[in-house]
Amino acid sequence: MSAAKDVLIVGAGLSGCLLAVYLARRGHRVRVYERRGDPRVAGYVGGRSINLALSARGLWGMAGVGLDRVVMERDAIAMPGRMLHDREGRTSFQPYSSRAGEAINSVSRGGLNLTLLEAAAAERGVEFLFNHWCLDVDLAGPAAWFNAPDQKNVRVEADVILGADGAFSPVRGRLQKVDRFDYSQTYLRHGYKELVIPALAGGAFAMERSALHIWPRGGTMMIALPNRDGSFTCTLFWPFEGAHSFAALPSGPGVRAFFEREYPDAAGLMPTLEEDYERNPVGSLVTVRCWPWQHEGKVAVLGDAAHAIVPFYGQGMNCAFEDVRVLAGLLDEHRGDFGAALPAFQEARKANADAIAEMALENFVEMRDLSGRAEWQYGKRIEQLLHRTVGDAVTPRYNLVSFSTVPYASAQRRGREMERVVAAVAERVPVPAVYDGAWERAVLEAARPLLGGITPVGGGA
Ligand SMILES: Cc1cc2nc3c(=O)[nH]c(=O)nc-3n(C[C@H](O)[C@H](O)[C@H](O)COP(=O)(O)OP(=O)(O)OC[C@H]3O[C@@H](n4cnc5c(N)ncnc54)[C@H](O)[C@@H]3O)c2cc1C
Missing domain, CATH: 3.30.70 (Alpha-Beta Plaits)
Structure with missing residues (x-):
């Protein structure tokens, strides 16, 4: 293991606090600079959604430091399905999964941020500096400039600077000025x-x-x-x-x-x-895509700073937490060498971040429009029946994204294949008067010859 590093994290939001815990446990000195006040003193000031859907990837991200259970016990409400409300006020419930226990969870953003911040603050070697607004980064140092509470600008040097500073990241803003840096932002x-x-x-x-x-x-x-x-x-x-x-x-x-x-x-x-x-x-609501995510193994961005996505798959934070654990794993693999881990991190995550960005945009259409239509609801029934009877080989895309850590890019590929199978089955087997055993048999018979085209998905994140 190479020597402990002096790491500066910009942003004490969701991913910054979790990252601080992981790095402190690897023996690094961690300073977290945040533009807002200390929520333990001043209360939480969010500016984004009040609550969030937390699912498998976010839980996996926190489980590496034992925080998943704390958050679930303190704050979560399980949501095993969607409740659709029509214009007449009628409701219908659609389970997300045919498997008992698979649910996404509603958590409060303020409560979650506070839990993570308190966990980080309790680690040896972690220091939080609030009311420090990052103005710029000196990539060569590396160092960062902050406007401090006394309104003076301070320069802070470190071995490594990690930008967990959200969709409008000043750290990414500095990387954008580097030659051949790709950047796009698209608003809905x-x-x-x-x-x-x-x-x-x-x-x-x-x-x-x-x-x-x-x-x-x-x-x-x-x-x-x-x-x-x-x-x-x-x-x-x-x-x-x-x-x-x-x-x-x-x-x-x-x-x-x-x-x-x-x-x-x-x-x-x-x-x-x-x-x-x-x-x-x-x-x-913005989608941000950029590349590269790191500079010379010394400055990098993660979470929304690297890949802000629209919220329709409920995955922005989940993906950010997955980033954190993947980065920690790569640091272990490279014996604490940021110079090797940061390039490996961006290679491991970029295609997956692009995949969830695209799926999140598609899911907006599904949620606001398709979910209210009878033909879409019929497709979901077919999908869930296949999953229940055929098993993991045909896990639907929603389930792969929300209830597994199968890479997003694999989930996206599998989703397209499953969509074709479900459409073909729906064409061959009409909506029945009653959903009985005869209907199930007809669906399985129609699907069987088509399932050979489904690619197995890869392992975890
Ligand atoms: C309406 C809405 C609903 C959402 N719902 C979900 C959901 O259900 N599930 C889900 O997984 N995701 C959801 N998301 C996405 C989720 O909010 C983000 O993906 C997540 O907050 C990203 O975490 P982060 O740590 O990268 O950034 P953030 O949580 O944004 O944290 C960034 C931190 O950096 C600080 N910062 C910024 N600029 C500076 C600066 N100049 N100097 C110092 N500090 C700075 C900020 O104050 C903040 O504390 C939703 C987003 C929106 C907008």
Whole structure:
């Protein structure tokens, strides 16, 4: 093992704090610089979603330092399926998996960040410096410039600088100035706004708690995730402009009438709808792709700083946590040598980050539009039946992404193959009057000759 290094992490968000734990346990000195105040003192100031869907990859990322169980016990609510709400207020539940126990989990962003921060702060050799705004990075040093709480600029030197500083990363901003650095950022025409369905008297949930709720409306949607206090955080995903957009519905009395028409069962559960709609900002949704992720084994980016993605697969944080554990594993493999581990890290992760970025964009269409359609729901039934009866060889894409650590790129490839099989079976076996044994036999018979074309997926992340 090469000597302990002096590592500077920019960003005490989700991945920065987890990374600090991993590096400290490998004997490195770790300083984490964060532009915001200390959430242990000032409370958590997020600016992003209030809660998040945590699934297998995020749990795997935290399990390497034993934090998965802590987070699950402290904060999680299992969501084993989606609850679809139609325009008449009728609901239908679709399990995510045919396997008992496979669920994604709603966790609070503030609670999770605090758990990770406290875990990092408890490690020997970790120091947090809050209210330090990273301004620039000197790649040659390496060193970073920060605006400190006294408004003076300070230069901080280190052996290695790791940018866990989010979608608008200043560390990546410096890398962008290096010759032949590829960079693209693409915004969706849709933005998001958060609203709330409060708990009922006594803290009861106003809707089914064990589900991710979706109101698919074609080009737009609303979703809701449960919180441990009995409330739900709802998120509108609407276009900024045009029909059914944020611009088309300014605050005011029209808001409730619109919700009563579009989301009738939710509107009645939202007593502060008008105030929330007026007060809460509209956030934008960006996909960032860049390359390379590291410079000369001394400066690197990870998490959203390397690959910000849209939230429709619930994978941004999960992917970031997977990054952290993969990087730690490569450091072990290369005996603590960042000069070897950082290039290996970007090679291992780039194709997978690109794959989940693409799948997340595709899943927006699935959630807001297809999930409300009868033919899509029929396809899901076929997919789940095949998975239940044929087994792992035909695990659906959603399950590979959310309930396994099979590389995202393999999950994407498998997903395309499965899509073709399901479409062919749906064409041959019409929707039955009842889903009985005869229907199951017909589906299996139609699928059998097609399954040979499914490629086995590779191992874990
Ligand atoms: C609406 C929405 C819903 C989402 N839902 C999900 C979900 O369900 N599941 C999921 O897995 N992911 C989800 N995500 C994605 C997830 O939020 C991100 O992928 C995740 O936060 C990335 O973690 P990170 O540590 O890379 O960046 P961040 O969590 O953004 O942390 C970056 C940190 O760097 C700090 N920082 C930034 N600039 C500076 C600077 N100049 N100087 C010092 N510090 C700085 C920030 O203050 C912050 O603390 C969602 C995102 C959005 C927008």
